[in-house]
Amino acid sequence: MAHNKAWTLASYPTGWVTEENFKLLESPVPSPKDGEVLVKNLWLSLDPYMRGRMSQAKSYARGVEIGEVITGETVGEVLESNHPGFKHGDKVLTGQRMGWQLYGCMKGEVLTMVDAARAPLSCYLGCLGMPGLTAYFGMKEIGAPKAGETVVVSAASGAVGSVVGQLAKAWGCRAVGIAGGQAKCDYVVKELGFDACVDYKAGNLFRDLKAACPKGVDVSFENVGGEVFDTVLRLMNVFSRIIVCGMISDYNATKPYELKNIRSVLVNRIRMQGMIVFDWHQRYPEARNELAGMLQQRKLKYRESVAEGLESAPQAFIGLLKGRNFGKQLIKLA
Amino acid sequence: MAHNKAWTLASYPTGWVTEENFKLLESPVPSPKDGEVLVKNLWLSLDPYMRGRMSQAKSYARGVEIGEVITGETVGEVLESNHPGFKHGDKVLTGQRMGWQLYGCMKGEVLTMVDAARAPLSCYLGCLGMPGLTAYFGMKEIGAPKAGETVVVSAASGAVGSVVGQLAKAWGCRAVGIAGGQAKCDYVVKELGFDACVDYKAGNLFRDLKAACPKGVDVSFENVGGEVFDTVLRLMNVFSRIIVCGMISDYNATKPYELKNIRSVLVNRIRMQGMIVFDWHQRYPEARNELAGMLQQRKLKYRESVAEGLESAPQAFIGLLKGRNFGKQLIKLA
Numbered sequence: 144m145a146h147n148k149a150w151t152l153a154s155y156p157t158g159w160v161t162e163e164n165f166k167l168l169e170s171p172v173p174s175p176k177d178g179e180v181l182v183k184n185l186w187l188s189l190d191p192y193m194r195g196r197m198s199q200a201k202s203y204a205r206g207v208e209i210g211e212v213i214t215g216e217t218v219g220e221v222l223e224s225n226h227p228g229f230k231h232g233d234k235v236l237t238g239q240r241m242g243w244q245l246y247g248c249m250k251g252e253v254l255t256m257v258d259a260a261r262a263p264l265s266c267y268l269g270c271l272g273m274p275g276l277t278a279y280f281g282m283k284e285i286g287a288p289k290a291g292e293t294v295v296v297s298a299a300s301g302a303v304g305s306v307v308g309q310l311a312k313a314w315g316c317r318a319v320g321i322a323g324g325q326a327k328c329d330y331v332v333k334e335l336g337f338d339a340c341v342d343y344k345a346g347n348l349f350r351d352l353k354a355a356c357p358k359g360v361d362v363s364f365e366n367v368g369g370e371v372f373d374t375v376l377r378l379m380n381v382f383s384r385i386i387v388c389g390m391i392s393d394y395n396a397t398k399p400y401e402l403k404n405i406r407s408v409l410v411n412r413i414r415m416q417g418m419i420v421f422d423w424h425q426r427y428p429e430a431r432n433e434l435a436g437m438l439q440q441r442k443l444k445y446r447e448s449v450a451e452g453l454e455s456a457p458q459a460f461i462g463l464l465k466g467r468n469f470g471k472q473l474i475k476l477a
Numbered sequence: 478m479a480h481n482k483a484w485t486l487a488s489y490p491t492g493w494v495t496e497e498n499f500k501l502l503e504s505p506v507p508s509p510k511d512g513e514v515l516v517k518n519l520w521l522s523l524d525p526y527m528r529g530r531m532s533q534a535k536s537y538a539r540g541v542e543i544g545e546v547i548t549g550e551t552v553g554e555v556l557e558s559n560h561p562g563f564k565h566g567d568k569v570l571t572g573q574r575m576g577w578q579l580y581g582c583m584k585g586e587v588l589t590m591v592d593a594a595r596a597p598l599s600c601y602l603g604c605l606g607m608p609g610l611t612a613y614f615g616m617k618e619i620g621a622p623k624a625g626e627t628v629v630v631s632a633a634s635g636a637v638g639s640v641v642g643q644l645a646k647a648w649g650c651r652a653v654g655i656a657g658g659q660a661k662c663d664y665v666v667k668e669l670g671f672d673a674c675v676d677y678k679a680g681n682l683f684r685d686l687k688a689a690c691p692k693g694v695d696v697s698f699e700n701v702g703g704e705v706f707d708t709v710l711r712l713m714n715v716f717s718r719i720i721v722c723g724m725i726s727d728y729n730a731t732k733p734y735e736l737k738n739i740r741s742v743l744v745n746r747i748r749m750q751g752m753i754v755f756d757w758h759q760r761y762p763e764a765r766n767e768l769a770g771m772l773q774q775r776k777l778k779y780r781e782s783v784a785e786g787l788e789s790a791p792q793a794f795i796g797l798l799k800g801r802n803f804g805k806q807l808i809k810l811a
Contacts (some may be wrong), residue, residue, distance in 0.1 A: 368740070387743045401735030406702070409721045409751040417743040 147172045148453055149212045149244035156197055160464060164197065165213070165457045175248045180224045182237060182254075183246055184217040187453070187474040188268035189460050190302070191366075191391045212242035213456075216273065217476070218257065218264045226251025234259050236267045243456050245476060255427075261435055269471035270445045271434050274302030277420040279430040281364060281386040282310050284423070285416045288384075290315030292361035295352070295378075297371050299340055300327040300446070302471035303388065306434070307364045308337045309443050316362075319355045321348075321371055323466050330469070335444055348374045359383075368392045369400035376404035385415040391464065446470030481506045482787055483546045483578035490531055494798060498531065499547070499791045506580045513582045514558045516571060518551035521787070521808040522602035523794050524636070525700075525725045538573075546576035547790075550607065551810070552591065552598045560585025568593050570601045577790050579810060589761075595769055603805035604779045605768050608636030611754040613764040615698060615720040616644050618757070619750045622718075624649030626695035629686070629712075631705050633674055634661040634780070636805035637722065640768070641698045642671045643777055650696075653689045655682075655705055657800050664803070669778055682708045693717075702726045703734035710738035719749040725798065780804030 146169050153166040175181045196207045196214045207214055219241075221233040228251050229235065238253040257267045269275065288294050294311035298304045299320025308331065311318040320331040320340035328340040339355040341348065352374065359380040365372050368390025379385070392400060408415060423430075437443035448468040450459040456474050463472045480503050487500040509515045530541045530548045541548055553575075555567040562585050563569065572587040591601045603609065622628050628645035632638045633654025642665065645652035654665040654674035665674040673689040675682065686708065693714040699706050702724025713719070726734065742749060757764070771777035782802040784793040790808050797806045 372739075390740055390743055399737050399740060401737055402739050403733050403735055405706075405736050405739070406724055406733060408749060409724055412751040412753055412756065414751075415742060415749045417746040417748075419746060422746065 145172065145245070146170065147244060147246045149242065150453070150456055151212055152197060152207045152209050154209065155199060156194075160194065160197065160457075160461050162457050162461070167454070172246045173248045175223055175225045178226050178250055178252075179248045180226050180229050180235070180251050180254060181222045181246065181248050182217070182219040182235060182241070183222050184219040184237070184241065184244065184476050186218045186265050186268055187243060187456065187476055188216045188272065189456065189463050189472040189474065190215075190273065191389055191463065193460065194391075194464060212244055214239050215242050216268060217241050217247075218267050222246075224251070229254065229256070234264060236272070243453065245453055262438055265447060265449075265471075265473055266438070266445070268473060269302050269447065270306055270438065270443055271431050273420055274471065275306045275434050276423070276427055276430050277388060277418070278303050278306035278310060278364070279434060280420055280423045280426070281388055281418050282307060282314075282362075285386045285414075285418060286362040286364060286384050288314060288316045288362045291317075293317040293319060293356050293358055294362040294364065295319045295321065295356065295360045295375055296364040297321040297343075297367040297375070298389075298391070298466075299331045299337065300335075300469060301366065302445075303366055304364070305331070305335055305445060305470070306443065309335055309437070311362075312336055312338075313437065313442055317356075317358075319352070319360075321352070321367070321375075327469060330446065334446070343371055349377060353378060362386070364388060366391065373400070373402055373404050376402075376407045379407055379411050379413055381411045383411060383413050385413060387415060387417040448472045450474050452476070479506065479579070480504065481578060481580045483576065484787070484790055485546055486531060486541045486543050488543065489533060490528075494528065494531065494791075494795050496791050496795070501788070507582045509557055509559045509582045512560050512584055512586075514560050514563045514569070514585050514588060515556045515580065515582050516551070516553040516569060516575070516588070517556050517580055518553040518571070518575065518578065518810050520552045520599050520602055521577060521790065521810055522550045522606065523790065523797050523806040523808065524549075524607065525723055525797065527794065528725075528798060546578055548573050549576050550602060551575050551581075552601050556580075558585070563588065563590070568598060570606070577787065577808075579787055596772055599781060599783075599805075599807055600772070600779070602807060603636050603781065604640055604772065604777055605765050607754055608805065609640045609768050610757070610761055610764045611722060611752070612637050612640035612644060612698070613768060614754055614757045614760070615722055615752050616641060616648075616696075619720045619748075619752060620696035620698060620718050622648060622650045622696045625651075627651040627653060627690050627692055628696040628698065629653045629655065629690065629694045629709055630698040631655040631677075631701040631709070632723075632725070632800075633665045633671065634669075634803060635700065636779075637700055638698070639665070639669055639779060639804070640777065642669055643771070645696075646670055646672075647771065647776055651690075651692075653686070653694075655686070655701070655709075661803060664780065668780070677705055683711060687712060696720070698722060700725065707734070707736050707738050710736075710741045713741055713745050713747055715745045717745060717747050719747060721749060721751040782806045784808050786810070 236255040308318040331340040369392030642652040662674040703726030
């Protein structure tokens with residue numbers, strides 16, 4: 144039988160992540176204990192939140208220790224099961240503790256059976272996975288836009304942002320994206336159907352965003368933080384809402400961005416709320432059903448950026464943090 | 478009959494307000510038109526929000542124009558009434574448009590009758606007035622602390638802060654104040670009954686506040702902004718709430734404070750909301766009744782800083798912005 148391979152944390156990054164922060168280890172494929180399932184991973188998801196785990200700073204989850212496998216969700220196939228809920232050949236979504244490896248054993252309780260007939264397997268890591276669920280609960284429970292309102296989302300071509308804007312359109316809102324580069328902006332408007340998309344790398348973000356939001360901003364879904372966040376704050380309407388979902392621009396900074404326009408929260412009576420999708424984990428099936436319905440009706444489009452083989456993961460992750468991916472970043476493992 | 482006197486805006490301040498920004502004008506006492514009431518003002522309230530009106534920057538209310546009377550609420554006595562709801566001798570609370578003057582005519586609809594038997598007249602500008610109502614709705618509708626939680630309030634000896642902490646105690650919470658100087662801190666703990674109060678002018682605010690909040694902070698009522706706000710952000714618990722009520726530290730700054738710890742909103746899933754008490758104006762009677770009940774049961778204490786005569790208003794206001802007042806700042810007009 145094949146050997147397992149796993150990317151482990153070699154050192155904590157300071158500032159930008161580099162390949163030296165990772166170490167590839169080989170080991171025998173493990174055997175499942177009682178209640179466990181052995182999974183052969185087919186797809187690995189790369190997500191910006193993983194940068195937060197490669198740190199010793201306080202966060203909402205325990206960080207990765209030196210020598211541990213890097214955090215990450217996968218979709219895989221059951222090879223061997225000691226849990227009554229799973230059998231050989233089942234397709235499953237694993238928890239984040241599976242991580243960057245080819246094979247792994249997990250308790251049956253933390254696995255989610257997926258239906259390969261309903262959507263391609265990789266979708267369970269993207270628009271039907273954590274990114275899609277994040278968009279869904281952030282919009283539904285915090286942003287709660289009404290028809291006719293304007294929704295702005297940063298990292299609009301990404302796995303979360305693309306779902307945010309498509310939900311906004313499905314709910315009758317004006318959807319305005321922020322993305323880096325003309326190609327991403329074109330995709331967001333022409334393929335995903337947003338009303339407008341502003342390129343933060345060209346022109347003047349404040350002026351361009353203001354032009355794209357003639358009635359101001361009612362809901363801002365913030366994935367980026369930093370200067371983009373600060374600029375959107377200047378355009379928020381009275382009684383508007385901000386979903387604070389990610390601050391990728393800060394994850395690699397050695398010094399945090401210093402926010403200048405917080406007074407807008409007071410003047411405009413903004414409600415701003417931080418979110419972690421896991422807080423709604425008991426409602427995942429509801430959200431997954433709704434998103435799968437949109438997908439089947441072709442109201443939910445997505446794009447994937449696929450790198451081949453586990454070996455490519457560190458480079459692909461570094462690219463993701465630098466915004467080089469275009470759509471949901473995945474590693475095809477088999 | 479006496480002449481009216483009124484403080485008008487002579488020029489917009491840049492940075493700190495100075496006496497040169499004000500001009501005292503004399504004029505005849507006006508006569509009430511149909512539906513109007515002529516009020517002789519007895520007490521004038523000075524509040525930090527007025528600094529925001531002395532500006533051309535966008536805010537939640539129209540600013541004061543050059544030559545206009547400075548915004549401000551008063552409690553006064555009806556001298557003449559052309560409105561069926563009021564008669565000579567009635568005591569009334571006026572709207573903010575009454576402003577810094579001795580006499581004024583207002584439409585009956587915007588006046589609130591006050592009961593001098595229930596509380597001293599000046600209370601209707603303090604703990605039963607806008608500051609008290611601000612504390613009440615901010616705590617009840619945004620902070621919503623549960624018994625046993627820790628509530629932190631800045632400007633704790635002030636008109637809003639003192640009510641916030643006493644509400645926290647009445648609801649079974651740990652109340653921790655932040656104030657400037659030992660005398661204010663002693664008052665907050667010994668007179669108002671807070672559990673602790675940290676002097677932001679001495680020691681190390683982060684260390685001292687952390688020691689005063691051994692279980693972290695569940696609700697922060699922010700009146701000050703700037704560095705105090707930034708420091709409290711570092712101590713917020715998961716699922717905590719921040720009421721953004723005032724940013725007095727920014728009102729006089731020519732450059733806004735740059736916030737460093739906004740990431741705490743994400744990591745701790747904080748809900749942060751800006752508030753203006755006027756948004757709850759239809760529920761003022763409910764709040765005033767509840768606070769008056771606490772006052773009568775001696776569960777709501779207050780302190781006033783009284784300057785004599787309309788002429789003293791600019792100096793008293795400048796002192797308020799610099800934190801020189803101790804308790805609710807009032808001008809006794811008659």
